[in-house]
Amino acid sequence: MEMNIALLPGDGIGPEVIAQAVKVVKAVGQKFGHQITFKEGLVGACAIDATGDPYPDATHEICAASDAVLFGAIGDPKYDNDPKAKVRPEQGLLRMRQKLGLFANVRPTFTFPSLVHKSPLKLERVDGVDFVFFRELTGGVYFGEPRGRNEQGTKAFDTNVYSKEEIVRLARMGFEAAQKRRKLLTCVDKANVMATSRLWRETVQELASEYPDVKVEYEFVDAVAMRLIQWPKAYDVLITENLFGDILTDEASVISGSMGLMPSASLGSKVKLFEPIHGSYPQAAGKDIANPLATVLSAAMMFEYAFDMKAEADAISDVVNLSLAEGYVTEDIADGGTAYKTSQVGDWLAAKILG
Amino acid sequence: MEMNIALLPGDGIGPEVIAQAVKVVKAVGQKFGHQITFKEGLVGACAIDATGDPYPDATHEICAASDAVLFGAIGDPKYDNDPKAKVRPEQGLLRMRQKLGLFANVRPTFTFPSLVHKSPLKLERVDGVDFVFFRELTGGVYFGEPRGRNEQGTKAFDTNVYSKEEIVRLARMGFEAAQKRRKLLTCVDKANVMATSRLWRETVQELASEYPDVKVEYEFVDAVAMRLIQWPKAYDVLITENLFGDILTDEASVISGSMGLMPSASLGSKVKLFEPIHGSYPQAAGKDIANPLATVLSAAMMFEYAFDMKAEADAISDVVNLSLAEGYVTEDIADGGTAYKTSQVGDWLAAKILG
Numbered sequence: 001m002e003m004n005i006a007l008l009p010g011d012g013i014g015p016e017v018i019a020q021a022v023k024v025v026k027a028v029g030q031k032f033g034h035q036i037t038f039k040e041g042l043v044g045a046c047a048i049d050a051t052g053d054p055y056p057d058a059t060h061e062i063c064a065a066s067d068a069v070l071f072g073a074i075g076d077p078k079y080d081n082d083p084k085a086k087v088r089p090e091q092g093l094l095r096m097r098q099k100l101g102l103f104a105n106v107r108p109t110f111t112f113p114s115l116v117h118k119s120p121l122k123l124e125r126v127d128g129v130d131f132v133f134f135r136e137l138t139g140g141v142y143f144g145e146p147r148g149r150n151e152q153g154t155k156a157f158d159t160n161v162y163s164k165e166e167i168v169r170l171a172r173m174g175f176e177a178a179q180k181r182r183k184l185l186t187c188v189d190k191a192n193v194m195a196t197s198r199l200w201r202e203t204v205q206e207l208a209s210e211y212p213d214v215k216v217e218y219e220f221v222d223a224v225a226m227r228l229i230q231w232p233k234a235y236d237v238l239i240t241e242n243l244f245g246d247i248l249t250d251e252a253s254v255i256s257g258s259m260g261l262m263p264s265a266s267l268g269s270k271v272k273l274f275e276p277i278h279g280s281y282p283q284a285a286g287k288d289i290a291n292p293l294a295t296v297l298s299a300a301m302m303f304e305y306a307f308d309m310k311a312e313a314d315a316i317s318d319v320v321n322l323s324l325a326e327g328y329v330t331e332d333i334a335d336g337g338t339a340y341k342t343s344q345v346g347d348w349l350a351a352k353i354l355g
Numbered sequence: 356m357e358m359n360i361a362l363l364p365g366d367g368i369g370p371e372v373i374a375q376a377v378k379v380v381k382a383v384g385q386k387f388g389h390q391i392t393f394k395e396g397l398v399g400a401c402a403i404d405a406t407g408d409p410y411p412d413a414t415h416e417i418c419a420a421s422d423a424v425l426f427g428a429i430g431d432p433k434y435d436n437d438p439k440a441k442v443r444p445e446q447g448l449l450r451m452r453q454k455l456g457l458f459a460n461v462r463p464t465f466t467f468p469s470l471v472h473k474s475p476l477k478l479e480r481v482d483g484v485d486f487v488f489f490r491e492l493t494g495g496v497y498f499g500e501p502r503g504r505n506e507q508g509t510k511a512f513d514t515n516v517y518s519k520e521e522i523v524r525l526a527r528m529g530f531e532a533a534q535k536r537r538k539l540l541t542c543v544d545k546a547n548v549m550a551t552s553r554l555w556r557e558t559v560q561e562l563a564s565e566y567p568d569v570k571v572e573y574e575f576v577d578a579v580a581m582r583l584i585q586w587p588k589a590y591d592v593l594i595t596e597n598l599f600g601d602i603l604t605d606e607a608s609v610i611s612g613s614m615g616l617m618p619s620a621s622l623g624s625k626v627k628l629f630e631p632i633h634g635s636y637p638q639a640a641g642k643d644i645a646n647p648l649a650t651v652l653s654a655a656m657m658f659e660y661a662f663d664m665k666a667e668a669d670a671i672s673d674v675v676n677l678s679l680a681e682g683y684v685t686e687d688i689a690d691g692g693t694a695y696k697t698s699q700v701g702d703w704l705a706a707k708i709l710g
């Protein structure tokens with residue numbers, strides 16, 4: 001098969017980890033006989049520096065013409081803590097999500113036996129955790145209008161808004177995922193306070209009858225923020241709006257003890273995007289020490305979600321598990337053993353796929 | 356001194372735990388020579404059942420005429436999972452907060468040495484944790500207009516709104532608390548996305564120069580959701596808006612391992628309100644098994660925050676610590692030892708204060 005992949009390395013350690021994913025994807029292409037073309041685009045702080053725009057049109061065209069996007073990370077300290085900065089890297093991210101129609105962010109949380117001891121939670125609470133968030137990604141308070149200030153600048157406001165269709169398309173993804181998993185869906189909202197949340201709950205209640213094999217639970221966002229730490233194993237599939245998803249998926253990301261390994265997918269109408277959940281980690285940039293495994297596992301998600309190629313995806317997960325088992329890993333998870341460089345890990349994984 | 360205290364027991368276990376706090380407060384009054392008058396009002400599901408209104412005018416008058424309010428808990432399963440219910444207990448809570456001007460919710464998180472092993476977190480992460488949230492409680496998306504649906508009912512919207520004054524008065528409380536503590540203030544917002552958050556950050560930045568002894572940090576709400584679990588000891592005082600505070604204070608409440616003991620205060624212009632952070636726990640209602648210590652410690656906060664009576668507050672904390680040390684506690688924390696009844700614990704605490 002022919003596959004066009006857009007590469008958006010972004011800022012900080014983004015270029016280094018994307019480079020390793022490319023090695024792995026090329027190896028998979030060679031092994032399974034796919035013809036893979038890569039095109040690279042600028043996004044984030046580096047795009048602002050080069051063009052003044054964190055998501056230039058040229059980058060959008062590359063993404064829109066691709067079958068899938070591999071994304072690194074964005075963000076640079078020089079744009080932090082400046083609420084008045086006119087152009088910020090995150091604006092590029094938000095515009096990209098909206099223009100590519102990436103309305104569902106899929107964030108799995110699972111554990112690696114060799115890393116679960118790094119969790120801040122006690123082993124018995126977290127061992128074997130396996131849930132996945134479907135976060136709505138192109139609606140809610142992130143894009144709602146009106147937003148801004150009054151004339152004197154003494155009052156600020158944001159609008160959270162959701163249409164039934166936006167909720168339905170996200171919820172259906174959650175229901176379908178639950179059907180393939182443990183058949184439990186948790187709808188996370190704040191229906192005791194917010195009008196948007198009441199529409200979420202109502203809409204999910206209406207859909208539920210179409211998925212009689214799925215048990216649906218409704219929980220308030222504050223309760224989930226507690227229970228994710230107390231009983232993370234209780235969850236299977238969770239669906240929620242954009243802002244709640246932002247907070248809860250980040251909370252969830254630290255419980256497995258392997259944040260540096262967690263991949264994610266953003267799905268939509270046509271193009272699909274894959275990225276590690278970790279940030280641009282500027283302190284490590286250029287040092288060849290960043291852990292590339294989350295990005296490599298994001299490439300595995302790409303084969304599965306964008307190309308329906310389970311064997312290719314499994315080939316990648318298998319070598320990642322092998323690298324963990326054999327301790328061929330970067331310093332953050334070397335645990336006293338030899339620490340390999342980012343680039344060495346990428347070379348090793350690619351060689352193992354071909355070997 | 357003469358003290359008028361409004362009692363709002365509410366639903367579920369509320370009446371039982373409030374009854375124990377009353378015993379303790381009376382004992383303190385007797386010991387320290389204060390004349391304390393109690394007046395009781397209805398709130399929550401029981402108020403709906405009796406009057407159709409979760410916060411009846413009669414209750415408001417009792418609260419408004421009091422020096423402080425002791426609140427139990429509200430909520431009843433019959434009002435849950437019904438997004439279309441016209442009258443809900445929570446509406447009473449929200450109206451009460453707004454009408455009494457309780458704009459700051461103070462939620463401390465600290466550990467008890469004898470209970471910290473119950474934390475879902477590993478001991479070394481959580482032992483000695485000591486931070487306090489100041490959550491804005493009468494603004495934001497909880498009260499912003501417009502909110503509701505479009506005509507066809509296919510779209511819902513909420514408005515988040517903050518004025519500079521609302522931010523200033525809450526932030527000043529945070530700065531002042533930090534001055535008396537470890538002098539670190541964390542402003543929690545989503546300034547990379549929300550206009551209201553940018554006003555929060557800007558306003559706090561302006562105020563900071565008036566408190567040169569306080570170190571101020573700005574963190575995004577998603578980052579705090581992670582770091583509260585990873586490094587809870589890093590925090591001292593946190594200030595944030597209503598919705599973020601709702602989520603994060605509940606997340607914080609489970610890390611100490613002693614949720615059943617955590618008190619809270621809601622402060623405002625004149626009247627101050629004190630309540631346990633736990634819910635109405637309907638399954639336990641009427642069984643005389645609920646843990647009254649969070650409500651008793653809320654009464655201690657009342658002496659300190661509403662009446663500036665540190666000795667009286669300490670007298671209560673001391674007997675609570677004694678009950679933990681001697682194992683004179685309810686079944687939830689008895690840990691294999693004798694489990695005492697709610698009412699027995701209340702009697703014991705009151706006797707120890709006088710004894």
Ligand SMILES: CC(C)[C@H](C(=O)O)[C@@H](O)C(=O)O
Binds near residue numbers: 090093547548577
């Ligand atoms: C950078 C920021 C705008 C973004 C978000 O809030 O969506 C990030 O936190 C994320 O979750 O991808």
Ligand SMILES: CC(C)[C@H](C(=O)O)[C@@H](O)C(=O)O
Binds near residue numbers: 601
């Ligand atoms: C019951 C609900 C409306 C309330 C809130 O969201 O404020 C509760 O969660 C709380 O934190 O006191």
